[in-house]
Amino acid sequence: xxxxxxxxxxxxxxxxxxxxxxxxxxxxxxxxxxxxxxxxxxxxxxxxxxxxxxxxxxxxxxxxxxxxxxxxxxxxxxxxxxxxxxxxxxxxxxxxxxxxxxxxxxxxxxxxxxxxxxxxxxxxxxxxxxxxxxxxxxxxxxxxxxxxxxxxxxxxxxxxxxxxxxxxxxxxxx
Amino acid sequence: xxxxxxxxxxxxxxxxxxxxxxxxxxxxxxxxxxxxxxxxxxxxxxxxxxxxxxxxxxxxxxxxxxxxxxxxxxxxxxxxxxxxxxxxxxxxxxxxxxxxxxxxxxxxxxxxxxxxxxxxxxxxxxxxxxxxxxxxxxxxxxxxxxxxxxxxxxxxxxxxxxxxxxxxxxxxxxxxxxxxxxxxxxxxxxxxxxxxxxxxxxxxxxxxxxxxxxxxxxxxxxxxxxxxxxxxxxxxxxxxxxxxxxxxxxxxxxxxxxxxxxxxxxxxxxxxxxxxxxxxxxxxxxxxxxxxxxxxxxxxxxxxxxxxxxxxxxxxxxxxxxxxxxxxxxxxxxxxxxxxxxxxxxxxxxxxxxxxxxxxxxxxxxxxxxxxxxxxxxxxxxxxxxxxxxxxxxxxxxxxxxxxxxxxxxxxxxxxxxxxxxxxxxxxxxxxxxxxxxxxxxxxxxxxxxxxxxxxxxxxxxxxxxxxxxxxxxxxxxxxxxxxxxxxxxxxxxxxxxxxxxxxxxxxxxxxxxxxxxxxxxxxxxxxxxxxxxxxxxxxxxxxxxxxxxxxxxxxxxxxxxxxxxxxxxxxxxxxxxxxxxxxxxxxxxxxxxxxxxxxxxxxxxxxxxxxxxxxxxxx
Numbered sequence: 130x131x132x133x134x135x136x137x138x139x140x141x142x143x144x145x146x147x148x149x150x151x152x153x154x155x156x157x158x159x160x161x162x163x164x165x166x167x168x169x170x171x172x173x174x175x176x177x178x179x180x181x182x183x184x185x186x187x188x189x190x191x192x193x194x195x196x197x198x199x200x201x202x203x204x205x206x207x208x209x210x211x212x213x214x215x216x217x218x219x220x221x222x223x224x225x226x227x228x229x230x231x232x233x234x235x236x237x238x239x240x241x242x243x244x245x246x247x248x249x250x251x252x253x254x255x256x257x258x259x260x261x262x263x264x265x266x267x268x269x270x271x272x273x274x275x276x277x278x279x280x281x282x283x284x285x286x287x288x289x290x291x292x293x294x295x296x297x298x299x300x301x302x303x
Numbered sequence: 304x305x306x307x308x309x310x311x312x313x314x315x316x317x318x319x320x321x322x323x324x325x326x327x328x329x330x331x332x333x334x335x336x337x338x339x340x341x342x343x344x345x346x347x348x349x350x351x352x353x354x355x356x357x358x359x360x361x362x363x364x365x366x367x368x369x370x371x372x373x374x375x376x377x378x379x380x381x382x383x384x385x386x387x388x389x390x391x392x393x394x395x396x397x398x399x400x401x402x403x404x405x406x407x408x409x410x411x412x413x414x415x416x417x418x419x420x421x422x423x424x425x426x427x428x429x430x431x432x433x434x435x436x437x438x439x440x441x442x443x444x445x446x447x448x449x450x451x452x453x454x455x456x457x458x459x460x461x462x463x464x465x466x467x468x469x470x471x472x473x474x475x476x477x478x479x480x481x482x483x484x485x486x487x488x489x490x491x492x493x494x495x496x497x498x499x500x501x502x503x504x505x506x507x508x509x510x511x512x513x514x515x516x517x518x519x520x521x522x523x524x525x526x527x528x529x530x531x532x533x534x535x536x537x538x539x540x541x542x543x544x545x546x547x548x549x550x551x552x553x554x555x556x557x558x559x560x561x562x563x564x565x566x567x568x569x570x571x572x573x574x575x576x577x578x579x580x581x582x583x584x585x586x587x588x589x590x591x592x593x594x595x596x597x598x599x600x601x602x603x604x605x606x607x608x609x610x611x612x613x614x615x616x617x618x619x620x621x622x623x624x625x626x627x628x629x630x631x632x633x634x635x636x637x638x639x640x641x642x643x644x645x646x647x648x649x650x651x652x653x654x655x656x657x658x659x660x661x662x663x664x665x666x667x668x669x670x671x672x673x674x675x676x677x678x679x680x681x682x683x684x685x686x687x688x689x690x691x692x693x694x695x696x697x698x699x700x701x702x703x704x705x706x707x708x709x710x711x712x713x714x715x716x717x718x719x720x721x722x723x724x725x726x727x728x729x730x731x732x733x734x735x736x737x738x739x740x741x742x743x744x745x746x747x748x749x750x751x752x753x754x755x756x757x758x759x760x761x762x763x764x765x766x767x768x769x770x771x772x773x774x775x776x777x778x779x780x781x782x783x784x785x786x787x788x789x790x791x792x793x794x795x796x797x798x799x800x801x802x803x804x805x806x807x808x809x810x811x812x813x814x815x816x817x818x819x820x821x822x823x824x825x826x827x828x829x830x831x832x833x834x835x836x837x838x839x840x841x842x843x844x845x846x847x848x849x850x851x852x853x854x855x856x857x858x859x860x861x862x863x864x865x866x867x868x869x870x871x872x873x874x875x876x877x878x879x880x881x882x883x884x885x886x887x888x889x890x891x892x893x894x895x896x897x898x899x900x901x902x903x904x905x906x907x908x909x910x911x912x913x914x915x916x917x918x919x920x921x922x923x
Contacts, residue, residue, distance in 0.1 A: 153384040153721050155692065156685035158767060159775040174770025177703050178777040181785055186735065202784045272784055 165204040165270050168299030179203065181272065185289055192221075195292040197280040201273050205266035206302035214266055214300040216244065216273065218257040221294040225286060227252035230279035233293070237275045239265045255293075261300070273298075313415060317401035317422035321394065321435070324426055324663060328436030328670035329394055332386045332677030333684075336439040338715035340375035341384065345720065347376070364526025369481040370442035384684075384720065386677070389438045396444050397435060401426070403451035408631050410458050411500065411595055414638035421634035424655065427662040428630070429558050430622030432669035442483040443623040449479030450489055450606075450624065457493050457508075461501045469507065476511060480518055485624065487515045488605050495601040499594035533741060536612035545611045552619055553603065553626050554578065555662035562668040573657055580654055581629065584636040595635065602628025619669075633658070680712040684721060686774030690767055691722030698764040698803055700755060702729040702777065706737040708769065713748060725801055729766060729781070730755050730789050746923050751794030751831065756786040758803055793831040793893050795922040813911060819845060822914040824903045832863075832891030833884045833922050840867060840896070841923060844878040845916040849904050851875055856902040858915060862894045863887075878915070884922075896920065 169176045172187045183199025206214055222233060235257050236246035242265055249255045257275075265271065281291040322329065333341065347353050357372045365371075374392070382388040401422040409418025425431065434443040453475035460468035472493075479486030490511035497505040529535045551557040556573030559565055585596030606625040637655055641648030683701070690699055704713055709728075718726040727750040736745055750758075758764035759782040766781040767774040797804050800818040809827030812820055833839075840860065850856065855873040859866070860882055868882035888894055900914035 153685060153688045155689040155721075156682060156773060158686050158689050158693070159771075159773050160693070161776045161779055165780060174703060175768065175775055177770060178766075178768045178775075178780055178785070181788065202780060270780065270784060 165202060166299070167204045167206045167302075168297055169201055169203060170297050171295050183275075183292075184295070192294050192296045194289065195220075195275070195277075195295055196290045197277045197292050199275050199292070199295075201275075201298050202270045203273060203299055204270050205268070206300050208302060209261075209263065209266040209300060211263055212303045213263040214261050214302055216257075216259050216261050216299075217301055218275065218298045219296050220255055220257070221296070222249055222252045222255055223294055224252045226281055226291060226293070229281060229285070233280070234278040235275060235293075236278075237273055239271055239273055266300070271300075309415060313405060313409075313419050314402065316419065317405060317426065318398045320423055321397060321401060321426050324666055325394075325432070325435040325670050327667070327674035328432065329390045330387065331390070331436045331670070331673040332681040333384065333389075333438060333717070334673070334677050334680050334711040335437070335715055337375075337437070338712075338717040338720065340371055340439060341379050342716070342720050343372060344376050344379055360526040364529070365484065366522070366526065367442050367481065367483055369478070370445040370483060371439070374441055374445075375438075386438065386681075389441075393435065393438065393441050393444055396441075396448050400444065400447050400451055403448070403455050404627060404630065407451065407455050407458060408634050410455075410462075411496075411631070412635045412638060414635070414642075416641060417631075417634035417638035419634075420637050420655070421630045424633045424658065425627055425630035427555070427659040427666065428553065428622065428626045429555060429662050429665040429669060430553070430619050430626050432666040433618075433620035433673070434623050436670045436673035440620050440623075443620060446479060446483035446485055447624050447627065449475050449482050449486055450492065451627070453479065453489055454492060454496070457496070457504075460507075461497075461504050473511075477514065484522060485606065485609060487518055488609065490515050491605045492602060495598050495605065499598035499601075533616040534613065535615070537614045538612055541614040542611040545614050545617060546607065548617055549607055549611075549622060549625070550578075553622050553629055555658050555665065558619070558665040559661045562664050573661060576654065577658055580636065581632055584639070585632060588639075596632055599628045599632035599635070602631070604628075676707060676711050679708055680717070682772065683708060683712055683769050683774070684717045686767065686769075687718050687724075687726060688721035690765065690774065690776075691718070691724045694724070694765050695722075697724060697762075698750075698758050699724050699726045700729045700750065700764055700766045700781075701726065701769050702732065702766055702781070703768050703770040704728055704732055705735055705770075709736045709745070709748075710739060710742065714743060725798075725803070727755070729785075744921075744923050747796055747919075747921060749796070751792065751796070752786075752789030753791045754794050754803060754807075756789050756791070757806075759786050763803065793829060795831040797828060797830055797920045799828065799917045799920070813913075816916075819916045819918050821911070821916045822898060822900075823912050824914050825897070825899045826914070827895055827897045828920065829893060829895050830920060830922060832894040833889050836884075836886060836889050838884070838889075838922050840880070840882045840884060840920065842880040842920045843918045844880065845918070846872050846875050846878050847904070847906070847913070847916070848875040849906050850902070850913070850915075852904065853902060856900060859899045859901070861897045861899075863891065864895075864897075867896075872915075 165179055166176055169179045171180060171184060171193045172191045179202045181200040181202055183196040185194040187193055216237065218235070232248055232250040234246050234248045237244040237257070237259070239261065244259050244261065247257050247259070277292045283290040343356050347356050356376065357368045358366060360366050378389050378392065404422045404425060405418045408421040409415055412418070434440040453472045456468045456472035456475060460472060476486070476489050479489065490508055493508040493511060494505065497508050551574050554574050554577040556577065557570045560570055585600055588596045603625045606628070610621045633655060637648070637651045640651035687699060687701070701713070713728070718724065728748050730750060730752040733745050733749055738745060755764065759766070759778070765776060765778045768777045793807070794804070797807060799808060799812065799820045800815065802815060807829045811823050811826045813823070840862070844858070851874070855871055857869050857871050858878070859869045860880070861867055862884060865885045865888065867884060870878065870880050872878055903912040903914050905912055
């Protein structure tokens with residue numbers, strides 16, 4: 130009888146203890162205030178919201194194909210609103226694209242201001258790098274729109290429209 | 304000492320092996336149907352609700368009160384959304400299964416080696432990986448427990464002829480119907496064994512058939528067979544190809560190339576070797592008038608038989624219980640070979656090694672896959688639960704949901720269990736999600752760009768990015784940068800029970816109440832129009848008891864001024880509508896849907912003239 134009572138007590142305590150539990154152990158989120166990145170690694174899922182349009186899915190956990198036009202939101206680095214910054218896009222111009230379209234020219238614009246275009250005459254690793262004036266960098270985030278003059282249209286090589294293979298894009302402080 | 308060691312290994316080795324193989328399964332989090340069962344408790348407000356939650360046919364007409372309803376409701380009442388205690392329950396049941404299988408095999412073969420080998424061979428089969436990793440398939444484990452328990456009692460009855468064992472068999476058998484419909488095969492298993500090894504007891508198995516027949520009839524009445532979809536039964540020659548598929552999977556070698564690169568000849572060659580050995584051994588023993596091997600093969604065939612007409616739903620966990628027969632046969636053949644000579648014993652161990660080495664990598668990879676997917680779902684659900692506490696009442700939009708996460712988590716609405724916020728995907732998310740029309744529609748989980756944009760502008764919504772180790776709030780970025788790029792098209796899914804859609808409703812609707820809204824005699828709403836002719840208007844409404852006091856009434860629906868259809872309402876409760884659009888409306892950017900009821904009513908204590916209450920409208 131005493132043993133039964135003990136078992137009942139233990140069971141009751143166990144159940145009562147369990148009832149106090151939360152329905153789910155919540156996981157704190159990363160709230161705003163932690164600003165957008167100045168340099169966007171396009172394969173990082175945490176930075177995916179900064180890729181506004183024109184990017185295909187991540188491949189090999191390290192890069193993404195673009196379409197002919199692609200847009201990224203980037204946070205200007207500190208001091209950029211007074212000193213300006215350098216915009217850098219690191220990408221690869223694959224042989225598969227180059228053999229079909231030849232040299233490509235990449236241009237960019239912020240708002241309505243066109244940035245200098247650059248021509249890439251050889252396949253392989255490339256960097257588009259241009260100076261951006263301070264007057265364009267006085268917001269919390271800046272939307273940069275890139276355009277390629279030549280690309281593989283959808284259906285040419287595969288179903289997707291293919292531009293270049295991007296790894297990072299961002300501003301470098303001066 | 305040797306005897307003690309043997310006894311210890313007999314009872315402890317299989318559970319230890321089980322933990323080693325399925326360690327990741329033990330720690331996997333909830334996914335897919337788990338959330339439907341976890342949410343079942345939310346539907347229980349009265350004893351009548353409880354009875355309905357326990358016994359009403361659900362999910363393809365299944366009624367599994369112990370393995371699904373009671374299991375999930377009881378465990379979630381005590382442990383909430385902690386998955387580990389659920390899995391501990393499952394593993395404890397499986398440990399009992401292993402003990403029963405060992406005891407049964409030792410008893411029927413008179414060999415402790417066979418009794419030890421059978422549970423280990425069973426555990427090596429990939430068919431067990433899902434039941435031991437995914438909580439919703441506990442029905443397989445519990446059904447195995449009932450079948451093995453009943454069969455063990457039957458064996459004890461045959462040996463002792465004590466009535467208590469016969470009664471115990473009946474208890475296991477009858478309770479088994481609450482675990483899984485497959486329990487219906489037990490009488491055939493008992494009869495097959497009696498014919499093979501105890502003919503004097505054949506008569507004792509016959510009453511069991513009456514119960515199975517009665518259950519089959521009852522089940523047919525309350526849950527009629529599916530007439531379409533993957534659960535539709537096909538009684539044609541496809542059952543043979545389905546059987547062959549399952550046979551190959553049961554021998555494990557055919558699954559190995561799924562997880563490891565193997566030469567093309569491996570799977571057919573290994574399957575052929577294992578088939579020849581198992582069938583050869585059973586037939587050789589039968590030729591010597593020992594029919595136990597045939598019984599083991601019959602176990603496989605009998606338990607699998609009800610699943611063979613499901614030619615469009617061939618799934619590896621359906622093998623969990625049938626392969627028990629092959630495990631017994633394998634264990635027995637190893638013990639017999641060992642008894643014959645050391646050389647034969649060594650060969651049998653090599654052949655068993657081929658099977659184990661083929662099955663284990665698949666089983667472990669499957670368990671790890673469930674674990675990894677569960678982790679992703681947990682990060683999302685636990686993060687949304689935190690966001691729900693942080694932003695009560697706000698709409699939560701999730702961005703970055705991939706196909707796997709959608710179908711394993713979002714689709715099954717886990718967020719209604721963790722909080723009251725409405726959760727949708729950001730506009731455009733559908734491009735990253737593979738459609739599975741046979742499972743469900745993605746559209747109901749997407750918020751139209753115009754609605755999402757407006758909610759962000761009014762600060763009624765928050766956006767979280769999914770994909771990293773934690774959810775990331777990206778609301779202001781979406782509001783300032785992304786939302787302005789969204790098209791301003793009207794939604795093709797609309798929930799009139801949510802404040803979010805209020806400005807798409809005409810002026811006559813009454814105020815929001817809970818998750819629904821009443822209309823008077825007439826009401827209108829605006830939606831994006833149908834894009835292709837196959838798209839139809841689906842809606843869910845509710846008819847109150849009081850409105851039928853004057854007899855049936857009708858709800859007439861028109862769109863863009865053209866009649867769409869009429870629904871006659873004869874009974875109270877939920878009303879589901881599904882109407883085709885006139886061809887002239889196809890391709891219209893916007894349609895105004897007009898609703899008219901033929902009669903309103905005024906409930907006691909309410910001055911309003913009520914038509915019907917509505918929830919959702921969708922064009923798909």
